[in-house]
Amino acid sequence: MKPMQEPTFLILTALAAGPQHGYGVITDVERISDGQVRLRAGTLYAAFDRLQAEGLIEADREEIVDGRVRRYYRLTGDGAARLAAEAERLRRHARAATARLRAAGAGGAA
Amino acid sequence: MSPARPHVAGGPGMSPLEARYRRLLACYPRDHRARHEEEMIGVLLAGARPGQTRPYPADVADLLWGALRVHARRAFGAGSAPSWRDGVALAVALWPLLMLAAALATMLLDSARTVENALNFGVAVLAGPVWIQHLAQPVAIAALLALAVRSGRRWVAALGTVVLVLGLADPWSGVLPYLVSPSSGRVLLVHLAAPNVGPLLLAQVAAAVIAFLPAAHRALAAIPRRTLLLWAPLALVGLTASKAIVRWVDVVAHQDVVVWKPVPWLVVVSLAAGYACRSAVGRRAALVLFLPAAALGDLGDLLWIPTSTALAQLGCAALAFAAGAALTRRRSGQEALAT
Numbered sequence: 017m018k019p020m021q022e023p024t025f026l027i028l029t030a031l032a033a034g035p036q037h038g039y040g041v042i043t044d045v046e047r048i049s050d051g052q053v054r055l056r057a058g059t060l061y062a063a064f065d066r067l068q069a070e071g072l073i074e075a076d077r078e079e080i081v082d083g084r085v086r087r088y089y090r091l092t093g094d095g096a097a098r099l100a101a102e103a104e105r106l107r108r109h110a111r112a113a114t115a116r117l118r119a120a121g122a123g124g125a126a
Numbered sequence: 127m128s129p130a131r132p133h134v135a136g137g138p139g140m141s142p143l144e145a146r147y148r149r150l151l152a153c154y155p156r157d158h159r160a161r162h163e164e165e166m167i168g169v170l171l172a173g174a175r176p177g178q179t180r181p182y183p184a185d186v187a188d189l190l191w192g193a194l195r196v197h198a199r200r201a202f203g204a205g206s207a208p209s210w211r212d213g214v215a216l217a218v219a220l221w222p223l224l225m226l227a228a229a230l231a232t233m234l235l236d237s238a239r240t241v242e243n244a245l246n247f248g249v250a251v252l253a254g255p256v257w258i259q260h261l262a263q264p265v266a267i268a269a270l271l272a273l274a275v276r277s278g279r280r281w282v283a284a285l286g287t288v289v290l291v292l293g294l295a296d297p298w299s300g301v302l303p304y305l306v307s308p309s310s311g312r313v314l315l316v317h318l319a320a321p322n323v324g325p326l327l328l329a330q331v332a333a334a335v336i337a338f339l340p341a342a343h344r345a346l347a348a349i350p351r352r353t354l355l356l357w358a359p360l361a362l363v364g365l366t367a368s369k370a371i372v373r374w375v376d377v378v379a380h381q382d383v384v385v386w387k388p389v390p391w392l393v394v395v396s397l398a399a400g401y402a403c404r405s406a407v408g409r410r411a412a413l414v415l416f417l418p419a420a421a422l423g424d425l426g427d428l429l430w431i432p433t434s435t436a437l438a439q440l441g442c443a444a445l446a447f448a449a450g451a452a453l454t455r456r457r458s459g460q461e462a463l464a465t
Contacts, residue, residue, distance in 0.1 A: 038169040056185055057169045058192025061162050065196050069205060085164045 020102045026053055027063055028072065028091060028099040035076035035090040038064075064089065072098055142179045144171060150186060153193040155200055206406070213410025216345035220415060224361065228422040231365035235373055345407070357398060364394030368423040385431050389442050391423030396443040400450020 020028075023045075030036060030044040042055050067073045072095035076088040091099070140148075147170050151163050170185070181189075200206065367390035375383050399416055402408030 038165055039172045042169065042173070056188035057166050057173070058185075058188035058190070060169070061158075061166055062192040062195040062199075064162070065158060066199060066203075069199070069203070081168070084168045086168060087165050 017101065019105070020098075023053065023055060023059060024063055024067070025099070025102055025106075027055070027060070027067070028095055028102075031073060031089060031091040032096065032099060035088040037086045037088050041089070067095070071095075143174060143181065146179075146181055147171075147189075150181065150189045151193075153190060154196055158196050209406040210410055211341070212345055212407040214414055215341040216348075216407060216411040217414040219342035219346040220411065221418065223358075224415075224419050224422055227358070227361045228365050231362055231369050234362075234366055235369055239373075345411075348407075357401075360394050360398075364391040365423055367391070372424060385435055386439070387424045388420075389439055392420055392439065392443045393446040395419050395423075396446035397450040400447040400452075401454050403451050404454040 026045045026048055027041055029048055030041045033044070036044060038057070038060055042057075042060060045053055045055050064073065068075075068089075071092055073089050074092050076090040078085055078087050080086070144167060147167055148163070151159060151166060154163075170181075368387055371384060371387040371390075377384050395416065399412040402412040
């Protein structure tokens with residue numbers, strides 16, 4: 017399976033907490049990434065378009081705010097499984113990196 | 127909190143910033159806009175600073191890049207495979223018909239020359255009513271081909287091919303006198319290599335292939351009969367006009383006219399490509415078929431003519447394409463209103 021790109025990973029992570037609308041995902045992603053990733057509308061909706069086609073997310077409900085449609089999106093079962101697999105992959109890599117750095121640090125200190 | 131006011135897209139209450147965002151969103155595919163435009167405007171305006179009237183360059187770049195990605199996914203993504211399959215099948219089915227039109231255009235011009243000679247030198251010098259043969263022959267061949275392709279009757283296609291091959295192989299059969307020469311069998315090879323006959327034979331063989339290929343036949347059957355009846359004569363006229371320029375204009379004395387020889391056919395092909403763009407299958411067929419189809423006419427020497435002339439000719443093609451696309455858009459708009 018192809019590694020997931022960071023914006024995709026963060027969008028799915030934002031939706032893992034529950035259904036959110038577009039602007040909610042942008043602010044949530046900013047929060048998750050400690051302000052390092054600020055998604056813009058073009059990137060977000062291109063990702064929504066692809067993730068919906070791949071069946072990883074789906075439209076949840078709509079509400080009208082100030083006369084404008086606000087659509088909520090939620091993670092599907094496939095989306096949750098894919099996010100879990102990706103999180104596990106990243107965890108493995110992070111664990112390996114941390115272990116090696118620790119070993120190297122210990123060797124260097126001696 | 128202000129009461130919810132129904133939002134009218136592009137309405138008079140729209141801010142300059144929103145109008146600019148909407149113009150950018152026009153770059154997205156129609157179905158994407160129908161589903162997401164209001165949402166995206168909402169997100170963009172929610173992220174705007176107070177008093178902001180123009181989108182930030184980074185937002186502009188991001189929206190355009192997003193549009194490109196959505197278009198690319200529509201065009202080449204996993205979901206586009208059936209459209210590509212049908213588009214290629216349609217191109218394969220249309221190709222022999224185009225080759226036939228090119229061969230017919232050449233034959234029409236030959237017939238015109240024969241009739242001209244007959245009028246100038248007297249009909250008596252020609253053995254038999256040659257001009258009737260000349261006119262009847264392309265019609266007979268085209269009828270067999272059209273019938274084979276249209277009805278998908280394999281035996282008609284096979285018969286057409288057999289008739290043509292027999293006519294080519296046996297100079298004395300008289301089935302297709304124009305295509306053969308009353309001399310040795312070697313002539314056949316000359317004819318097969320000759321541009322006037324080669325495409326015709328290929329078209330006939332390809333017609334048989336189409337009749338035996340369900341995908342190609344299905345693709346062609348999906349084109350409305352009215353559309354075929356409109357574009358077949360247009361193709362013939364465009365090809366004949368492009369070929370006629372070289373034949374009837376003094377090439378040396380009127381070089382300035384002769385350089386325009388590719389344009390009539392190029393305009394017809396571009397118009398058809400624009401017209402085909404209304405459907406996903408048509409767009410793909412046009413993409414596959416455009417260059418080979420354009421090459422069927424006399425493409426001229428685009429590389430050697432002055433740049434301004436080349437650009438003017440390409441401009442004619444671009445205008446024709448835009449006209450075809452606009453015509454289609456208006457038509458589908460009217461159909462949408464009617465339903």
